Amino acid sequence: MLIGNCQFDEVKGTLTGSNDIWNLPRAELQVLRLLVRHRGTVVCKQVLRQGQGEGAVLSESSVARAVFILRSHLGPQFEYLIETVKGQGYLLLPQPEQFRSQGSPPNSLCLYTALILGIAIAATVGIWSLHRLFFVSHTVTQVSDSPLYSSQVMTGSGKSIGVSLFTKSKTNSSQLLQQAEQLKLALGSCIEPPWEQVYMSLSHDGQVLNITVRGNRHGQPEVRNLKISDSREPREFINPVWLQQEGICE
Incomplete structure (x- = not known):
């Protein structure tokens, strides 16, 4: 999936830019995965926090920080592609060349929050997700979610x-x-x-x-x-x- 000038590999959990490859920590991977799967749709903050039930619920600050770091990866030219929808959540915009002068406004995933949360709560913690959380690759650049x-x-x-x-x-x-x-x-x-x-x-x-x-x-x-x-x-x-x-x- 192309986002700006970066390539997102959901399976590997990597975001590849022109000069860098980032092995995304759990929070960034969870947020970007949901935004990509529902590209063009507003994704509620609660849905981003809950994810697909693959781990503990993220805090609001973790989601905000994940969006902040993802925008920094996209760079000044494309950081706007992750749009903040006030009072609702976040929206991943289409690639620039795909914009059209007319079109219907994006639907909101918030209407389906209750269903998603129910599935997420019933799900168990995934071993694969824990592995991705703690795995550090020796062949890609690891970006820590710890602040400087x-x-x-x-x-x-x-x-x-x-x-x-x-x-x-x-x-x-x-x-x-x-x-x-x-x-x-x-x-x-x-x-x-x-x-x-x-x-x-x-x-x-x-x-x-x-x-x-x-x-x-x-x-x-x-x-x-x-x-x-x-x-x-x-x-x-x-x-x-x-x-x-x-x-x-x-």
């Missing part, structure tokens, strides 16, 4: 927000840490932001900063995906102008 760095930032009201950084290149780690400190300073000045968790990553060329913020607004889960591009030297992704435009505290 995790910390907490305290807001003006005393609320704690988690910040996790992910990177595939050690050369980007110092720049990513620097940008994280800038964002933490901004979040620390917020009074009552809805966010509970922040995920950040930097593209391999260091020109695109990806930020995903997850939280709860009026009793409903909310996720925002932000992208900042800067090809200048030195790069200044997070600055007062960007913070005001995005309303990071709101």
Whole structure:
């Protein structure tokens, strides 16, 4: 299955780009498998968490992080193919050349959530899935689902927000840490932001900063995906102008 310029092999659990092969950990594999099988259809977050009953239910943060990492694999040109549908879930768009000017809106898999959940709960934990979770290939690049760095930032009201950084290149780690400190300073000045968790990553060329913020607004889960591009030297992704435009505290 072609996704952007990457080839997804569901059987092997790999995503192959122009220069990399990623052996997907369980969360990324589960999320991408469901999005691919229902391409063009909105897949509920609960369905993505439950999967096909092959393992323990994923947390919401694990699903958000999996989407975040999958987008980073697709790269700046094709990360939009995984679209966030506010209040529902995620949608894998068709390949760019397959877009048409007219067409009916995608159906929602949410209507079938109860049936899927019933099947998933009845299913037993698959030995194959556990094997894929812990297997590390010596012939492909293994991307760990463990963050490079995790910390907490305290807001003006005393609320704690988690910040996790992910990177595939050690050369980007110092720049990513620097940008994280800038964002933490901004979040620390917020009074009552809805966010509970922040995920950040930097593209391999260091020109695109990806930020995903997850939280709860009026009793409903909310996720925002932000992208900042800067090809200048030195790069200044997070600055007062960007913070005001995005309303990071709101």
